[in-house]
Amino acid sequence: MRPIDAMLAILRDEGVTTVFGNPGTSELPFVDGLSQVDDIDYVLGVHEGPLVAMASGYARATRRTAFVSLHIAAGLANGLVGLLNASRSRTPLVVTAGQQDRRHLASDPMLSGDLVGLAKAAVKQTFDVQHAHDLPIMLRRAFAAAAAPPAGPVFLSIPMDLLAEDTDVSVPRRSTVAGLPAAAALPEAADILCAAHRPAIVAGDGVGRDGAVADLVALAEAIGATVYHQPMHDEVDFPAGHPLHAGILPPTNAGIRQRLAGHDLVFIVGTHAFMAHHYTPGPAIPPAAHVVQLDTDPAELGRNFPVRLGLLGALGPSLRGLAELVGDFPPARTRIRLARRESLARAVEVDRKVRAAAGAAPLDPYGAVGAIAAGLPADAVVVEEAITTGVLLRDMLRLDRPGALVHTVGGGLGNGIGLAVGHRMGAPDHPTIAVLGDGCAMFGLQGLWTAARYRVPVTFLVMNNGEYRTLKQTLDSWGSASSATGRYVGLDIGHLDFTHAAEFFGIDTVRATDTDHLREIVAKSAIADGPLLVDVPITGHAGRNP
Template sequence: MTPIEALFQILREEGVDRIFGNPGTTELPLIDALAGNPDFEYLLALQELSAVSMADGYARATRRPSFVNLHVAAGVANGLIGLLNASRSRTPMVVTAGQQDRRHRLQDPMLSGDLVGLASAAVKHAYEVQHAYDLPTALRRAFALATQPPTGPVFLSIPMDLLAEQTSVQVPGRSTVAPFAAAEVADATEILKNARNPVIVAGDGVGRDDAVDELVAVAEALDAHVYHQPMNDGVNFPGNHPLFAGPLTPTNAAIRAALSPYDVVLIVGCHAFMPHHYTPGSPIPDGATVVQLDTDAAEIGRNFAVRAGLVGGLAPSLAAIAELLPSSQPKPHKAQAAIEVAKADAPIDPLTAVRAIVAALPKDVVVVEEAITAGVHLRQVLRQDRPRSYVHTIGGGLGWGVGAAIGTKLGAPDRPVVAVLGDGCTMFGLQGLWSAARYAVPVTFVVINNGEYRTLKETLDRDKSRSTQLGEYTGLTLGGLDWTTAAAFFGIPSVRVADTDELRAAIRRDGPLLVDVPVTSHRRQ
C-alpha cells in the first residue's frame, strides 16, 4: 500500500475517527486523500491552538489518543500552547505537521523550518520522517509512545511529497500493553497499616487511569482523609465522599500545613505537587513518612524523600494494596447540600455567580473550567463524584477552554457540557467559537466577565513588599467587553445576564450558547 493508505490504516487500527487540524499547502496530500473517505471526519479549526485544544478534550473524553494535523513551522508554533497544556495534563495525542517538499529543502524554501526543534520542548518525542518506508513504523511508534507512561503528545514532521509517493510500504502490527500491579506492595502496605493518622493525595493519574474506585477502597480501609492535588485537572476522588478533604493549595507552605497533622502520606499518580507561587521549604512536613505510587518511575522521590516507592498501574496496584488492608465497611456518602442563591443584580460578585452556575448545572454534566480566579471559587463549591466530570488543564497556556469544551462534547455526546471561562482566557481561544458554530456542538460557554486580569491584581496586593502605589496597575485591565458581540460574529447564540435568576435560566438552556456574566472587578483593600 502507499504511504497515505498506510497512514489511514494505522489511524483506523488506533481508534482514530476524527482528525483535528488547520490545513495549508503542505497538508494538501492528506486533505485530498480525505475527500470522500467515510472513516474520518475532519474537524476544521481557524487557529492551531483551537485544533490542539479540541483534540485534548476529545482524547480525555474518549480515553484514547487523538490525532492532530498542523501546518509547517508557523502552525506548529501556533499549536505550542496547546501542546504544552497537553504535556502538563498528560493527554495522549499524535500530532503531525506537513514539512516542505524534500526536493528543494536545501534551498530554504518559504514555509520550511525546523519543525522538530520547535516541537521538541512541548512534546514527549519529536521526529521527522525522511523515507516513505519509515512512515508506518514511525506512526505506530508515535501512538505507542503517546499512551505509555507518562502519557502525552508525540510529534511527527512529514514532508508533503512523502505522503504523495506511490511507493509500496508495509504496516507493522499493533501491540497491546496492559497495566500491571507494582511489585513489593506488601512493604508499602505495612507502612500504611501501622500509620497512626494516614492521609492520601490523589493526583490526576487516578482519574486519568480509571483508578478512582480502587483509591476509594484504600481510603476507606485506612479511614484516611483524601486531598486532591493542587489545581487538579479532573475528578480523582468523589467530591461528596465523607473522607474527601478538598484540593490542596498550590504552595509548598500551604501543602505542608495541610499535611502536618498526618504521620504517613500516600501520594498516588501525582506529578510532584506543582506549586504555583514560591514559598520556602518542602511540601512534606518534617517527620512524615511518604509512600508514593505512580506509573512513571521518574516521579518516585523526584522532589522529596520516600520510604516506599511503587511503580505500576494505579488501579491494579491500589487493588492489591486494598486486599492486604483489613476489611472495612464502606462509609456512606454524604449528599451535597442544596446551594441557596439569592437574587443578585449585575455586576455579580464572582462567588455568587459561581454558586448560581453550580446550582443550575444539569444532571451528569461535564464542567470544563478555564477561569483563573473564578475557578478557585468553583472548586470551593462544585462537588462531583463521577470521573471525567471536571476537565481542567494545569498547563497554564491560556485559550485552551473553548476548544477543550468542544472536543469534550464531541467525545462524550450523551453528556451535557458547560464551560466556565475567564474573559482573558476566552480572548486567547476565541476562534474556537467558529468550530462550535460550524459543527453545531451544543456546549454552553459561560464567560465570567470582569474586564481584567484579576488574579494578577490579587497577587500584587498579597505581596506587601511591592512598591506599586495604591490603585495603580499596569497592563492588567481589559475594560468592558461585550461577549455577545463576539458570539454573534462567530454565529453562536448568546445572552448577557442581568442577575443570578437570568444566569441560572441561561445555564439550563440548550447550546451552543454563550452566556456573558458581568461580575464585580477587583478593588484594592
C-alpha cells in the first residue's frame, strides 16, 4: 500500500470523515489522494487561524478527534493561536503540515523551516516523519496521544515527496485502550465530604468534556454542596438553573478566595489550576478550607495547592461511586432549600437589571445580553467570545444542557467564528448562536468565508462598541493615568459597519435596532437555513456610544 493510501486508510479507521484544511504545494499529494475517495470530505478555510478553530469546534461537537491539514511553516504559524487554544481547552486534534521535498531540504528552499520546533510549544506531542514505513505507526500514535488524558492537539510534519513515494507500507491495526477506572479511596473521600459543615464543589471543564454533568449533579444534591463553575469555563459543567449553582468563580486568586470564604471543604473536579488571569497576591484556597481533588490527569493533583486527598480516575464513575457512598445524607435537604431561596432572589435581581436596560440602539450591554438570553431556542448552542459582554451574558444565561456553551480558556482571540462554524457542522441539529466582541471578530473574520461557502446556519452576533473595553476596565481597576485622564492609547478601533463585512463574504446581514428586535433575531435562529451576521451596536466604556 502506498503511503498516501495508508494515511487515508488510517483516517477512516480512526473515524475521520472530515478534513479541515488550507492547502499549498507541499500538501498537494494529500489533496490529490483525497480526490480519489468519496468518504472523506475536505472543508476549506481561507486562513489557518479560524480553520483550526473550526476543527476544534467540530471535535467538541462530535466528541471525536478532528483532523487538520496546514501548509508548511507559514500555515502552521498562522494556526498556532488555534493550537494554543486547543491545548488549553483539552481538545483532541491531529494536525499535519507538509514539509518541503527532502531531496533539496538541505538547501533551505522557500517556505521550509523547523516545523516540529515551531509547533512544539503549542501542542501535546510532535512527530517528524522521515521514512514512509514510519508514517502509519506515527499516525496511529498521534491519534492515541491526542485522545489520551489530558487530551490535546498533536502535530506531524510530513515531507511532500514521502506521500508521493511508490513504496509499499503496512497499516498497523487500531489498538483498543481501556479508559481509566473509578478512583481509589472513594470511601475516604465520601467520609471527608460528609464531615464538612459547608462544602463547596468547583465544577471544571473536565466534567462537561467527559459527559459527567449528571453524575456531578447527583453528588452535589446528595451532600447539598454549593457549586461554582471554574473561572472562564468552556462548557456547561453544572446546570446554571440548578438552585445549588452559585455562579462562576472570578479569574483571580483573591476573587476565588473571597467567593470560597466560609466553606470548610472545597471539592475540585476536572479543572486546570483555577485558570487565574490577573495577578493578585495570596492563594486561591481560603486557609481554613480542606481540598479534595478529582482529575483524570495525575499532574493536576496538588499542582497549585495542597490537597487533603487527591483522586485519580474517570470522572463519571468516580462521582457516581461517591454519590452512592454518601447515600441519604439528611443535612443535604436543608442546604438545598436554602440554596433554592437564594437562587430565586438572584433571578429576580437579574430580571430587574434586564428590564431597566431594555431600549433602542445603541443598546445597553445588559439589555443586549438579556435579549439574547430571552430569545435563545431551547436546544441552542451558544459560542461565546465577547469578553466584557460575555461576562454579563454568562451571568444571565441559565444553560442546563451539557454542550450548550462553547468557549476557550486559551484566550487567543479570533476563535469564535471558527468554533461556531465547526461546531454547527458537527452538531447540525442544534441552532448555533455566536456572541462575538467586535475586536474578537476582526481576528477571525476570514472564517465567514467557510460559513458562506458551505451554508453553515450560524447566527453571528457582533457586539459592536468600537473599542477594547476590557482593557479600559482593567486600567480603571488599576487607578491608572489613562483612567484619570480618559485618554486610552491604542484601545479604540472606531465604528465598524460589520454589515459590509457580511456582504463582502456573501452572508445575509441585519443591524439590531432595539432589544425586542435582537430577541426576535435570536429566536429565529431555530429555523435558519444559512449564516446570518447581526451588527449589534452597544454603548461603550462609561456608557459612551460607539
